[in-house]
Amino acid sequence: MLRDLATLDKAVTFIEAARKSGGRVLSHCWHGRNRSVTTLVAYLMKYEGMTAKQANNLIKQTRPQADPYFDVLAAWSEQYLKRKVDLDTNNNTSSEKTARLRTKYYDDTKH
Numbered sequence: 001m002l003r004d005l006a007t008l009d010k011a012v013t014f015i016e017a018a019r020k021s022g023g024r025v026l027s028h029c030w031h032g033r034n035r036s037v038t039t040l041v042a043y044l045m046k047y048e049g050m051t052a053k054q055a056n057n058l059i060k061q062t063r064p065q066a067d068p069y070f071d072v073l074a075a076w077s078e079q080y081l082k083r084k085v086d087l088d089t090n091n092n093t094s095s096e097k098t099a100r101l102r103t104k105y106y107d108d109t110k111h
Contacts, residue, residue, distance in 0.1 A: 005076045012043045031065075038068040042076055052077070 018025045029035035037059055044055035052073050059066045 005072075005079055008039060008042055008072065008076050009080050011039050012046050015039075015043045016047050032063065033065045033067050034069055037063070037066040038072055041068045041073055045073070045077060046081060 015025045015027070027036040027040050037056070040059055041052055041055040044050045044058065045052060048055075050058070052068070052070060056066060056068055
């Protein structure tokens, strides 16, 4: 897994740089449920202001097996975002912001 939090932060920054330049990023790992999802949750936390739960719930709408490493996200968030992560992953509430981001990120892929 991502042992180096700086590597996770670099990946998140890379995704944003690609997006800003009009590019796209494919995030994948062997099973597509832990490492890649952890990176995408971190991205949504940093650049969309989502909580880890909100970001995970958004991703689960198209990737139900998504299961990020919440302990890594908590450590990364405290170090790079200077905020704590709520590790209660049992709350599956959806917000208006999650719906807006779902439209933003998933409707763009229907080209």
